[in-house]
Amino acid sequence: MKHIIIAGAGMGGLAAAINLKQKGYDVTIIEASSKLGGLARTEVINGHHFDAGPYILLDQPGLAWAFEKLNLPLQENVPLLKLQNVYTVDDKINFSHDLKTTAAQFENQWTGQGKKYINFVKATTNTHQKLTPHTYKSKPGPLDIIKKGNFSLIPFMLNNLAGVLKKYDINTELGKAIGIWTQVAAQTMKKAPAPMSLVPSLIHGQGAYYPKEGMGAVPKALADKVSAMDIPILYNTRLTGIKKTNKKIVGVSTDKKENISCDILLCNMSAIAAYQLMEDTIPASYKRYIKKLPLQSPGIAAYLQVKSKKKAPAPYLKFCTTHKSLSTIAFANPGNIETINGFHQARLVAPLDYEQAKKMSESEQLALINEQIDSPWWQENIDDFKIIHKRTTYDWGSKFHLHNNSMNPVMTAEFMRKGRMPHKSKYMDNLYFCGSSTHPGQWVSFAAISGVLSSNLIDKYHG
Numbered sequence: 350m351k352h353i354i355i356a357g358a359g360m361g362g363l364a365a366a367i368n369l370k371q372k373g374y375d376v377t378i379i380e381a382s383s384k385l386g387g388l389a390r391t392e393v394i395n396g397h398h399f400d401a402g403p404y405i406l407l408d409q410p411g412l413a414w415a416f417e418k419l420n421l422p423l424q425e426n427v428p429l430l431k432l433q434n435v436y437t438v439d440d441k442i443n444f445s446h447d448l449k450t451t452a453a454q455f456e457n458q459w460t461g462q463g464k465k466y467i468n469f470v471k472a473t474t475n476t477h478q479k480l481t482p483h484t485y486k487s488k489p490g491p492l493d494i495i496k497k498g499n500f501s502l503i504p505f506m507l508n509n510l511a512g513v514l515k516k517y518d519i520n521t522e523l524g525k526a527i528g529i530w531t532q533v534a535a536q537t538m539k540k541a542p543a544p545m546s547l548v549p550s551l552i553h554g555q556g557a558y559y560p561k562e563g564m565g566a567v568p569k570a571l572a573d574k575v576s577a578m579d580i581p582i583l584y585n586t587r588l589t590g591i592k593k594t595n596k597k598i599v600g601v602s603t604d605k606k607e608n609i610s611c612d613i614l615l616c617n618m619s620a621i622a623a624y625q626l627m628e629d630t631i632p633a634s635y636k637r638y639i640k641k642l643p644l645q646s647p648g649i650a651a652y653l654q655v656k657s658k659k660k661a662p663a664p665y666l667k668f669c670t671t672h673k674s675l676s677t678i679a680f681a682n683p684g685n686i687e688t689i690n691g692f693h694q695a696r697l698v699a700p701l702d703y704e705q706a707k708k709m710s711e712s713e714q715l716a717l718i719n720e721q722i723d724s725p726w727w728q729e730n731i732d733d734f735k736i737i738h739k740r741t742t743y744d745w746g747s748k749f750h751l752h753n754n755s756m757n758p759v760m761t762a763e764f765m766r767k768g769r770m771p772h773k774s775k776y777m778d779n780l781y782f783c784g785s786s787t788h789p790g791q792w793v794s795f796a797a798i799s800g801v802l803s804s805n806l807i808d809k810y811h812g
């Protein structure tokens with residue numbers, strides 16, 4: 350039986366572990382942290398439970414697809430709440446699940462924009478349907494699109510988010526509100542990939558979701574299955590070395606001074622970090638390419654316990670784009686779980702450009718977090734709050750074992766077209782990757798899908 354080491358137990362690594370074990374492989378997980386789930390896990394800080402990274406599920410169909418492949422029906426394993434009042438930008442542009450209500454509100458603010466928004470959502474719903482099968486394929490390319498006869502996808506993929514919004518004559522202010530998901534990832538609309546324009550079609554179609562038990566319930570469902578399958582996990586263990594002969598990996602070494610042999614290595618840890626552990630094996634041009642990839646910062650965050658005013662029909666997420674120092678701040682207020690004496694978890698999240706974050710000291714970042722906490726805009730429907738934790742990019746990096754305090758290479762339209770980090774390494778016969786940096790998208794759902802796709806490739810080439 351082939352022995353596969355999976356380095357990292359984020360969404361991608363967990364999904365891959367289940368898939369491989371189900372296919373009969375001998376799997377061992379090496380995880381640097383004491384918990385499973387990576388960025389998507391629940392964090393317990395001073396006894397309070399928090400969603401660590403993600404705050405919303407915008408791609409429920411993709412997550413359901415991955416869970417189905419793992420024989421874990423999503424709704425049975427992760428009960429989800431469909432969000433009706435999804436988000437608001439600067440307290441005046443509201444997006445709800447209901448398309449008509451949302452469009453009517455835009456029509457009131459800017460004559461003609463309601464109708465244009467409806468046309469835009471109809472067209473992008475159609476695009477989403479055509480694009481979806483390609484997201485369930487490892488490294489899809491133009492040939493796949495041509496084979497399926499989806500020719501309209503080619504100009505779409507060659508465009509960027511700003512270009513798609515312009516095509517449907519969406520005005521700048523509304524366009525910025527539609528593209529808020531790009532801004533909150535510290536990216537400009539012109540550089541962002543065209544598929545970011547599909548978010549409204551998801552919100553008004555399948556819906557945007559929040560798990561009843563918090564975001565951590567998503568990786569927890571995978572982690573529970575991993576435990577039930579008796580997959581061995583080495584916790585608090587970092588992969589620090591990769592042993593190879595010619596083009597084959599024969600084992601890994603860890604910070605615990607252990608050497609573990611394997612037939613196949615699957616990295617859910619950063620692909621860039623893994624390649625840096627075997628720099629002597631990869632061509633100089635690839636080394637240069639990897640070093641130049643622009644990275645994405647996880648940004649800064651304040652973890653709060655809040656008491657919301659009872660009757661407030663608050664949207665789940667509020668965004669502010671008018672703050673003096675930060676481009677966007679998101680206030681995520683789930684309000685449905687973990688009420689202790691009337692307080693529940695909430696979070697302020699702000700993006701930082703990676704290069705900017707690198708130049709800032711930890712105390713400079715903490716000062717920015719204090720500024721966001723002091724802003725009055727998010728406190729409107731809040732009676733009381735307590736600050737539980739302030740998270741800088743340094744804190745993200747050390748607690749979540751991020752490569753140079755970055756989540757992954759930043760997703761630009763150009764990077765998406767060139768292809769992201771492939772699931773199967775070109776340079777080693779038995780080296781594979783999964784996780785957010787290997788899929789054209791970087792949501793929780795895409796990380797899970799990447800775990801399924803990369804493990805299917807392993808089975809295809811080594812089964």
Ligand SMILES: Cc1cc2nc3c(=O)[nH]c(=O)nc-3n(C[C@H](O)[C@H](O)[C@H](O)COP(=O)(O)OP(=O)(O)OC[C@H]3O[C@@H](n4cnc5c(N)ncnc54)[C@H](O)[C@@H]3O)c2cc1C
Binds near residue numbers: 357358586589619751
């Ligand atoms: C602030 C923020 C907000 C987000 N918002 C959303 C959102 O609203 N919706 C959404 O869908 N997604 C969101 N995301 C993205 C989503 O959380 C991630 O893309 C996804 O969880 C990444 O999963 P992954 O499989 O790539 O692994 P990761 O979560 O990156 O996990 C990798 C694992 O590898 C381990 N590891 C690292 N190095 C080593 C090593 N050397 N040896 C052993 N183990 C190692 C780490 O400890 C970790 O457990 C957000 C992320 C952040 C940070």
